[in-house]
Amino acid sequence: MGRDQRRTVRELVDAHGRTYAEEAGIRLKDTPQPLYRLLVLAHLLSARISASIAVAAARALSEAGLRDPRRMAGATWQQRVDALGRGGYRRYDERTATQLGEAAELLTERWGGDLRRLRDEADGDVSELRRLLQEFPGMGPTGADIFLREAQLVWPETGPLLDRKALRGAERLDLPGDRDRLLALAGKTEPAVLAAALVRAAVDKEVAEDTLDRVG
Incomplete structure (x- = not known):
């Protein structure tokens, strides 16, 4: 004291x-691709695994070209597993590869691949925004909080x-x-x-x- x-x-x-977005090489802006990459990063960080491995896995997915929901959904399950493995994300790689594919499909089908449309649906209600984020497979309360914690840089209504x-x-x-x-x-x-x-x-x-x- x-x-x-x-x-x-x-x-x-x-x-x-x-x-963590900066560490993962994400130049956060209120545009679809950086927001999607932040969603993936929040998903990875929410698992019981070290933050450094989650960040490395997010970078590996990006380096594999999986930077937007269309490419993520279009990749094979094995391609997603391999990218996660290159980032050292091995403990949860198979389940996470499935969830990332399903989440990308949901984002594309329901919000046109653009998280800003999810934001519009919440209409300024942070509790609703948190609830909608948890509709993505693998995104629980922890993942939603991580996303909002970082997104407040570009979505000021979520903060402080x-x-x-x-x-x-x-x-x-x-x-x-x-x-x-x-x-x-x-x-x-x-x-x-x-x-x-x-x-x-x-x-x-x-x-x-x-x-x-x-x-x-």
Whole structure:
């Protein structure tokens, strides 16, 4: 205790404030392809597997050309399995390959391959947006929260969002467990960036220790 909480947040964000979309090579914009790639990344991150493997698998799928729902649905199951395997995503690769194909088909058939149409259907209701996201095979509450946590950069009505995992990261750093107090401590930092940094502290003990060491 006695640490300067504002400085703790600043050190955390300076060293670890990188969104998972950025790490996966996704230049997030409010356009169909980046949003779809974020959906896939959120799906992969929601499994009980390390974030680094999920990010590597998202990159591998992209490198295999599976960057939009049409290509994802058009790929064979084995092509999806192989791409996931190249990213090291082996524990859940077979089930995930099936779910990614089914989710791509649903997105294409129901929303024309464009997640902005799903957003329009929710009509500004974040609870409805969260519910609609969970209609994709393999996307539960955790995956929906991950998507919204990162998407708030381009879908401002979803934020400011610090999900439960971000708040666990705050707890690990002896920071307040209250969203508004954390946002106040972060100043002008984008909520999505703050959330990603806090999540990294929650899932990686070394991130938390590094941050506290920097504060001294």
